[in-house]
């Protein structure tokens with residue numbers, strides 16, 4: 001397959017890059033962190049989105065070295081922004097299932113933190129419910145080790161999986177991200193509002209930070225403010241941008 005063979009060469013050809021999307025604190029309106037989002041600058045196809053190549057990379061195992069590159073690059077960028085004089089921001093990276101269960105993950109994360117000098121508390125890994133439930137004892141173990149070195153843990157796309165609420169307690173978690181599909185039609189759909197409010201309550205009761213993703217309008221922000229959602233992320237505030245554009249925005253904000 002043509003895509004697979006070019007994917008195999010993409011790392012050494014330095015065709016990957018990260019975009020970054022902001023996350024804002026609802027109470028202050030300030031940017032408090034970024035999420036790193038992988039992009040592939042393919043020589044012929046142009047910018048390829050993760051949905052088009054991550055499943056393939058997951059299947060053939062390339063996601064492990066690619067994910068290692070993502071973690072390292074995100075940490076280095078975070079430190080670089082701080083060295084430019086911007087305040088310390090959080091940095092979230094998405095993990096895939098295979099990467100999460102790979103025995104080298106902890107070593108890779110520790111290695112990236114050490115090599116870049118980034119404070120572990122600024123790093124957050126985003127995993128999904130299905131990744132947590134696939135091998136629960138192993139997942140709990142990995143997350144506990146990450147927690148011990150100070151790295152934060154977020155459940156991404158929350159509400160779309162099938163995790164039983166009682167099992168959530170077994171995991172050391174910091175953050176729940178409400179899936180954007182619930183936010184999208186919030187204002188027209190009472191079911192989505194009920195779910196969103198239930199997730200916010202659940203998060204608060206478990207002592208977690210609740211983030212709404214997919215925030216696309218002022219009305220979304222207003223609604224989430226009334227529900228006391230802790231943080232917001234979405235196109236209404238900022239779309240994912242390359243590092244150079246983020247730096248220009250940071251100059252305006254700080």
Ligand code: G
Nearest residue numbers: 036037038049050051054070094095096240
């Ligand atoms: O950025 P975008 O909307 O195209 O992301 C699409 C999907 O790809 C999302 O589910 C996102 O979590 C995932 N994704 C983005 N970057 C990475 C990455 O670096 N690693 C993994 N495993 N998934 C990513």
Ligand code: G
Nearest residue numbers: 037094156157214215216233234235236240
């Ligand atoms: O699965 P995950 O939550 O990591 O997916 C993140 C992806 O969601 C990003 O790649 C980004 O492109 C996309 N995204 C971010 N904000 C919005 C938004 O406000 N609306 C929509 N439709 N997608 C968004």
Ligand code: MN
Nearest residue numbers: 035094126156
């Ligand atoms: Mn995410």
Ligand code: NA
Nearest residue numbers: 156157179213
């Ligand atoms: Na998500």
